Amino acid sequence: MKKAKIGVIGTGSISDIYLSSPNTFLNYDITGVADLNIKRAEEQAVKHHIPFAGTVSDLLAKDEIDLIVNLTIPGAHADVSIKALQAGKHVYSEKPLATTYSEGLRVIEKALQQGLQVGVAPDTFLGAGLQTCRYLLDKGVIGEPIGASAFMLGKGPESWHPNPEFFYKQGAGPLFDLGPYYLTALVSLLGPVKKAVSMNQITVPEREITSQPFAGKKIKVEVPTYVSSLLQFGNGVNATFMTSFDVWNTKLPKIEIYGTEGTLILPDPNGFDGPVYYMNQETTGWQEASLISTLSGNCRGIGLADMISGIEEGRPYLCSGKLGLHVLELMEKIIESSDTERFVELNTQCEKPKPLANPHKLYQHLA
Numbered sequence: 001m002k003k004a005k006i007g008v009i010g011t012g013s014i015s016d017i018y019l020s021s022p023n024t025f026l027n028y029d030i031t032g033v034a035d036l037n038i039k040r041a042e043e044q045a046v047k048h049h050i051p052f053a054g055t056v057s058d059l060l061a062k063d064e065i066d067l068i069v070n071l072t073i074p075g076a077h078a079d080v081s082i083k084a085l086q087a088g089k090h091v092y093s094e095k096p097l098a099t100t101y102s103e104g105l106r107v108i109e110k111a112l113q114q115g116l117q118v119g120v121a122p123d124t125f126l127g128a129g130l131q132t133c134r135y136l137l138d139k140g141v142i143g144e145p146i147g148a149s150a151f152m153l154g155k156g157p158e159s160w161h162p163n164p165e166f167f168y169k170q171g172a173g174p175l176f177d178l179g180p181y182y183l184t185a186l187v188s189l190l191g192p193v194k195k196a197v198s199m200n201q202i203t204v205p206e207r208e209i210t211s212q213p214f215a216g217k218k219i220k221v222e223v224p225t226y227v228s229s230l231l232q233f234g235n236g237v238n239a240t241f242m243t244s245f246d247v248w249n250t251k252l253p254k255i256e257i258y259g260t261e262g263t264l265i266l267p268d269p270n271g272f273d274g275p276v277y278y279m280n281q282e283t284t285g286w287q288e289a290s291l292i293s294t295l296s297g298n299c300r301g302i303g304l305a306d307m308i309s310g311i312e313e314g315r316p317y318l319c320s321g322k323l324g325l326h327v328l329e330l331m332e333k334i335i336e337s338s339d340t341e342r343f344v345e346l347n348t349q350c351e352k353p354k355p356l357a358n359p360h361k362l363y364q365h366l367a
């Protein structure tokens with residue numbers, strides 16, 4: 001198999017895991033990096049033995065690069081992805097696809113125009129934990145799903161992220177930053193969402209950074225930090241979904257799915273591991289499920305590997321632009337519902353992604 005040549009734009013906090021991922025996945029090499037901060041791009045290139053570091057336009061001018069991985073901040077995602085598509089490269093973008101639905105649509109339409117592909121993170125739903133949930137649901141261990149609940153409640157990233165300001169700007173906040181993990185997991189298991197209603201608030205309008213190097217700097221909060229929503233899926237399942245950066249602690253589960261015959265407890269969707277628990281009439285209490293794959297630990301890059309193999313084989317890939325656009329529209333509609341105090345219907349649809357097939361073809365440790 002010919003390895004795809006990848007360029008990475010954005011060499012900040014999350015870049016290490018992507019830049020080391022060719023050690024894990026079989027079908028790509030990273031041959032160049034770029035960042036507005038060229039020094040950071042150069043340092044990351046040296047650290048990960050990548051032959052080229054430079055400006056975005058110099059990276060995009062390289063003919064041998066097939067696909068750009070976009071690891072910039074959310075506010076730059078759409079522009080950087082569109083530039084990459086204009087330069088004739090496929091794109092795999094970190095979440096969210098863009099900060100607004102209309103910008104996200106622009107990215108997808110540009111790709112269509114150019115005959116290129118767009119993939120969108122998160123890819124955690126391809127990990128051992130959530131793929132096991134998919135297997136159990138398809139086997140009917142909890143019967144037909146009727147309801148779900150999902151809770152992402154925490155205190156915000158200003159105590160640990162080195163540059164946390166963007167988390168409180170458009171395109172982030174608890175909903176747009178961590179919501180994609182929960183919503184992508186739910187859509188991958190239950191299919192697309194039909195309508196949403198919510199109540200939201202900005203609890204503290206100004207927050208203080210406590211991490212280095214910007215400790216003491218104030219951040220003006222521009223997005224809701226406490227979001228309570230109800231979602232109705234196309235298959236009739238009703239879900240309760242809360243996200244917040246205002247909560248000190250909680251004992252609520254991450255995600256549960258309720259069925260006609262039992263209950264399934266999902267693992268943290270911001271990870272690839274288990275544990276997965278279920279109960280039904282045949283179990284005595286909660287049963288921990290054996291995981292059906294070994295894709296655990298930090299496997300960021302599996303979605304990219306699957307996309308590359310999908311392009312090569314002419315088959316749909318799982319972290320699709322359509323799924324990313326649906327999740328983006330859903331998040332926007334959750335905010336709109338609170339602003340307008342009414343239920344909001346979604347316009348986009350996407351297919352429930354198929355289970356990940358043949359991970360051993362992509363994954364070094366299983367090859």
Ligand SMILES: NC(=O)c1ccc[n+]([C@@H]2O[C@H](COP(=O)([O-])OP(=O)(O)OC[C@H]3O[C@@H](n4cnc5c(N)ncnc54)[C@H](O)[C@@H]3O)[C@@H](O)[C@H]2O)c1
Pocket residue numbers: 009010011012013014015034035036037040056071072073074076080094095096163177
């Ligand atoms: N940090 C995490 O734990 C984490 C986890 C999963 C996903 N993500 C996602 O990854 C993306 C990046 O997050 P991060 O934490 O690495 O952010 P970061 O702020 O640490 O890094 C972003 C980098 O992008 C560069 N950049 C910004 N705009 C650019 C532009 N127009 N052109 C070129 N470079 C540009 C910045 O200079 C910076 O080096 C975000 O979408 C975030 O949601 C982050």
